[in-house]
Amino acid sequence: MYRPRPIASLPADTDADGIKVYTIAADGKDVDISRYLPRLRAMKQARPISWRDIPAFTICHEGAKARYLVLGWWGNDNEMFIAVAAEDASGWVEDMSRYSFCLWDMEVMWHERNAFIECMYGAVPSLDAYRADRLCKS
Secondary structure, three states, rough: OOOOOOOOEEEEEHHHOOOEEEEEEEEOOOOOHHOOOHHHHHHHOOOOOOOOHHOEEEEEEOOOEEEEEEEEEEEEEOOEHHHHHHHEEEEEEOOOOOOOOEEEEHHHHHHHHHHHHHHOOOOOHHHHHHHHHHOEEE
């Protein structure tokens, strides 16, 4: 059954490349970000992207049954790309045929869509403005 989950936006320096970091937890408790950061680094390194130069965000989601790490970034003018990893008994797995983002993550994605339009897809794009525009909902 759907129940709202708190969404937190972590400080701008949480990711060295400036990626916005959000947390969501099914139990409503604070998320231990240290469990996600090594996987985030690995996901970024696996892609030939200059993370410092693009608008991007990540969601560290303590789900009811597993941990999920959603990495989203913007490219090709107006496309949002997504990579999802889930932690199961074997460790972190990236397999979009088995794991994806969920409806709670989509609230962050909707905010990020609007932030992208306002800050990056207008007459004067500003990556700094995009990175400053963060969702925080308790």
